[in-house]
Amino acid sequence: MFHTKLRRFCGFLLSHCKDANFVGWLPQHYISSSLYHRHSCQRGKELARSMMRSLSLLLLVALIVLGGSTEGSEHHKQAKRETLSRSKRRWVLSTIELEEEMDVKYPYKISTMHNLKTADTEYEFEIKGDGVKEGLFSINKTTGEVYVHRRLDREQKKSYHITFDILDKITKQKIDRDLSFxxxxxxxxxxxxxxxxxxxxxxxxxxxxxGEYLPVIMDIVDDDEPGTINSSVVVTVGKQSPPEPKIAVKSINGRLHQLVSEGCFDYDKEKHFSIVINASDRGKPPVSRTEVIELNIIDTNSHPPTFKKRQARITYDINVYLFCFLICKFH
Incomplete structure (x- = not known):
């Protein structure tokens, strides 16, 4: 549509450039007679020549655009044909997503592969890559059905890369290029x-x-997928014995947690504490684990000596005192 209009416009310019009555963008009969007769004939000729030069330049630009657009259109059509041609040779593939630990009957069909280039050709499928030699994945050479043979564990491996080949059944030569999923x-x-x-x-x-942190730092991790509720952990004190002073858990970062005392210890009252730590994820349903931490209270010199009474009575034998005095004096 654009090219048709552009060609018509160029034809219009060419036809009117030869018209002696064409002055500027408007033919002479569109200009009022009073304004037209007000100018001299010489002025009209100069204006006509100026406009002719402008129109010639405009015509040249239009022809260049038309030629470039036509060439670009041909390139576009050729690229489109090449894309369609390539798509006809492309395997119909998609990324396969499997849930770990699937409780199904194995081997379990996960997909079927096709190729549109195999018409009138005896062919067979072949795969190689992660898990193929180990017998985890296989393909039916004739139908292209892909199977998984046992449960997958994301914590061991989260992705498998597998390459496909389609071979001529007689010559064993590749019919199409390698593709992967x-x-x-x-x-x-x-x-x-x-x-x-x-x-x-x-x-x-x-x-x-x-309120002071205790020298108890716990590194708690969850091996489920990072950044999900399955690996987000909440740590709390389940119970403690004895119950006072209260012990709490503070999170340092996503993994490290530390115990903190909400009271003061007294070695003379309690020398040992048993703390139950509960770590639970936010999954649905949540999964948790508990551990027990033992705290041994170490006695410190926190009690200086004190007198129970401010006054004291001392009694002694005067004879013993005199005897000791004489011995010391004449020694």
Whole structure:
């Protein structure tokens, strides 16, 4: 449509450039007679020549645009034909997503591969790549059906890359180029949080102040997919014995957590504490794990000596005193 209008416009310019009555953008009969007769004949000729030059330049530009557009259109058509031609040779593939730990009967069909270039050709399918040699994935050479042979565990491997070939059944030569697909393993909440490098017993000084962090740092991780509710962990104190002073958990970052005292310890009253730590993810349903931490209170010199009474009575034997005095004097 654009090219047709452009050609008509160019024809219009060519036809009117030869018209002696054409002055500028408007033919002479569109200009009022009073205005036309007001100008001299010489002025009209100069104006006509100027407009002719402008129209010639405009015509040249139009022809260049027309030629370039036509050439671009031909390139576009050729590229489109090449794209369509390539698409006819392309395998009908898609990314395959499987849920981990699927409770199904194995081998389990996960997809079927096709190729549109195999018409009138005896062919067979072949795959290679992750999990193929291990017998995890296979393909029916005739039908192109792809199977998985056992459960997948995302924590062991989250993606498999597999390459396809289609071969001439007689010559074993490739009919089409190599193509690939990925098997992505979708996470489920199958892992409870775990305490990494867990230490069960800690020594805590008696003079630890209220609100002060205890030397108990826990590294807690969840092996489910990062950034999901399945791997987001909440850590709390389940119960403690004895119940006072209260012990709480503060999160340092996503993995590290530390105990903090909400009161003061007294070695003379309690020398040992047992703290139950509960770590739970936010999955639906959540999965949790508990561990017990033992706190051993260490006595510190927090009690200076004191007199129970401000006054005291001392009695002694005067004879013993005199005897000791004489011995010391004449020694």
């Amino acid at each position: 990925d098997v992505d393993v979708r996470d489920i909440n199958d892992n409870a949080p775990r305490f990494a490098a867990f230490q069960k017993s800690y020594d805590v000084k008696e003079n630890t102040k209220e």
